Amino acid sequence: MKYSVVMLAMMLAAMMQQGCVAMALLGGGAAATVSASQDRRPVGEHFDDVKLATVIDIRLIAEKEMPSRWISIEVVKGVAYLTGYLPSQNHIDRAIAITRSIKGVSGVHSELQIGEPAVVDFFTDSFITAKVKAKLLDDPIVSGLTMHISTVGGRVYLQGVVSNEIQRVRARQLVIGINGVTAVVDLLSMATTNP
Numbered sequence: 398m399k400y401s402v403v404m405l406a407m408m409l410a411a412m413m414q415q416g417c418v419a420m421a422l423l424g425g426g427a428a429a430t431v432s433a434s435q436d437r438r439p440v441g442e443h444f445d446d447v448k449l450a451t452v453i454d455i456r457l458i459a460e461k462e463m464p465s466r467w468i469s470i471e472v473v474k475g476v477a478y479l480t481g482y483l484p485s486q487n488h489i490d491r492a493i494a495i496t497r498s499i500k501g502v503s504g505v506h507s508e509l510q511i512g513e514p515a516v517v518d519f520f521t522d523s524f525i526t527a528k529v530k531a532k533l534l535d536d537p538i539v540s541g542l543t544m545h546i547s548t549v550g551g552r553v554y555l556q557g558v559v560s561n562e563i564q565r566v567r568a569r570q571l572v573i574g575i576n577g578v579t580a581v582v583d584l585l586s587m588a589t590t591n592p
Contacts, residue, residue: 446472449501453477456495463488463495467513469547471556471584475503478556478584480549482513508554508582522548525577529553532575538567544585551579558588 450472457463457470468481477496483489489509496505525548533539533546544557553572559565565585572581 445501446474449475449477449499452499453496453502456499457492460491460495463491464513468492468509469549471545471547472502473556473558473584473586475501476506477502477504478506478508478554480508480547480554482510482549484513485511506584508549508552510550521577522550525551525553525575528575529572529578532571533568536567536571539564539571544568548578551577552582553578553580554582554584556584557586559585560588562587 450470453470453472457468464483467483468479471478471480479492479496483492489507489511492509493505493507496502526546529546529548533544539559543559544555547554547556553575555568555572559568565583565587568585569581569583572578
């Protein structure tokens with residue numbers, strides 16, 4: 398019993414430390430973004446992306462019968478990345494259509510799955526996310542501070558900006574070696590300016 402409580406406390410602390418998508422999923426609505434202090438995008442571009450993610454989140458919450466609390470939203474350079482779960486393909490198609498209709502969204506990348514997260518899967522994914530973040534932060538080549546990490550069903554999504562291809566490849570190698578990771582989805586983009 399004591400071990401379970403300690404593990405739960407560690408996972409919750411890890412999620413809060415990262416501003417984790419999983420915490421937003423519990424609360425109902427999930428506009429997940431990397432903080433400005435950790436992002437290599439220009440401040441104006443980062444602000445526009447945060448604003449877009451928030452608008453998408455609000456529109457999905459306002460949609461009748463759209464359980465947006467199971468969706469994580471990340472916007473990088475105008476491209477919206479949707480991960481998480483919805484009850485049916487019709488819900489997924491509607492979420493994509495709503496996202497595409499928002500002014501400023503230049504593209505939509507959907508990794509939405511049909512179903513709903515089980516509580517056990519939710520905490521497993523949160524724990525994997527915490528392990529991935531720790532491993533990336535501990536690596537001398539990869540700066541985990543510039544990446545947003547989310548995990549859905551054991552699939553780890555790497556989002557954000559890296560300086561070069563070496564960092565990108567290294568991040569994928571580190572993540573795939575973590576116990577519980579079933580796949581790595583690389584949504585990283587290259588920095589356009591020097592950090």
